[in-house]
Amino acid sequence: MATLDSTIVSVGVETLAERFDASVTEVQWVTTAYLLAVVTAVPASGWLAARFGGRRTWLTAVVVFVAASLLCGLANSLPTLVAFRVLQGLAGGLLPPTGQALLARAAGPERIGRLISVVGVVPLLSPVLGPLASGAILAVADWPWLFYVNLPVGVVAVLLGLRYVAADQPAAPREPFDFRGAALLSPGLAAVVFGLTGFSDGYPKWLSGTAVVAGLLMLAAFVRHGLRVRAPLLDPRLFTRPPFGAAALALVVLGASVFGTMFLLPLYLRRGAGLGAWDTGLLLVPQGIGAAAGSVLVHRLVDRAAPRTLVVSGIGLVALGTAAFTQLGPELPDVVLVISLVLRGFGAAMISAPVLALVYRSLEKTQLPKAAGALNLLNTLGGSVGTAVLALVLQNRLAARGADVAAAFADTFWWVLGLVVVAAAGAAKLPKERSR
Secondary structure, three states: OOOHHHOOOHHHHHHHHHHOOOOHHHHOHHHHHHHHHHHHHHHHHHHHHHHHOHHHHHHHHHHHHHHHHHHHHHOOOHHHHHHHHHHHHHHHHHHHHHHHHHHHHHHHHHHHHHHHHHHOHHHHHHHHHHHHHHHHHHHHOOOOHHHHOHHHHHHHHHHHHHHHOOOOOOOOOOOOOOHHHHHHHHHHHHHHHHHHHHHHHOOOHHHHHHHHHHHHHHHHHHHHHHOOOOOOOOOHHHHHOOOHHHHHHHHHHHHHHHHHHHHHHHHHHHHOOOOOHHHHHHHHHHHHHHHHHHHHHHHHHOOOOOHHHHHHHHHHHHHHHHHHHHHOOOOOOHHHHHHHHHHHHHHHHHHHHHHHHHHHHOOOHHHHHHHHHHHHHHHHHHHHHHHHHHHHHHHHHHHHHOOOHHHHHHHHHHHHHHHHHHHHHHHOOOOOOOOO
């Protein structure tokens, strides 16, 4: 639910604009508000799970998410809808990290690789399934069902969680909440994401620039604060400990590449190729198929092969799949796009699961909640910041290329390919021996 809702509104922007008599830029806040709330909530997930227990935190987040989904569907104005999306995002930001920490603790070091290979495919599918689900829902129902669709899923999740998710005890001793760190980290991250998004959404440059600078200053202040206190909200020292640093870089760039491509390619298919919403969604399905197939392979190899071997191989497939998009144009056959998306999905599945399993294996159980929060935060930031940067690059290339829309998109995909190269540099530092 949480990952799907970050993209499910994308196809319904024009429908919401018509319903609330608002501009597309104003309706984009339905997505932006959710994203900012997720970024704000994720850092606190580790402390909440340690203080109240992972199961209790996770179940509470599911209940709040379902309630917020109901309120979103009942909203009678755009500001009200945006406010309820903030509540939904705060709960949605807690779901993936607390869920992964619970799974890692239950599985133990021996089974975590195989488990994460299954669970890790979900974030890779959401950029594909979100627009497709949105198009299917709007074809047969009104816009509130973009949110009501969460209700039966959430109710079943709560019932199954109460029955099957084992209770865990809060970590002892109980650490006090890092209020100063929270006042610096969460608003700082939100300000950076807001500023970068504002550049591409047409907000005043002085406003976007001020937000980015203020956010970066707050993040720098948080790092200084985090190095001085015993129990920061998010420990900066984690990123200096192998294999966490290399894993962090790989996840950030993976998020930027996956979500960036799922932002650029549908936009090209709609504007450049003139496809409808449903046809565009169908053409993106091969990436989900590739991700599912890749997870099956990783499930078999994650405990047998070295993490670096799997991750570097996955990055190579993502790079090969991205290369075709640098040649976008009318002469590029659809079959090339389909094969490229399959390769990208397959490769992405080979990156995320080994990286997550490697980090979770190297940590004590008491460290799992905060580590899960950090890793999910990095993936979320990679997706949001990467998408905002690529949107800005696309704007500049469209202005430079004029009527040649395909060439502008092709130019932007060179930046995506550059991100993949950066990920390869980080993956080279991962262990070359398989986990024992």
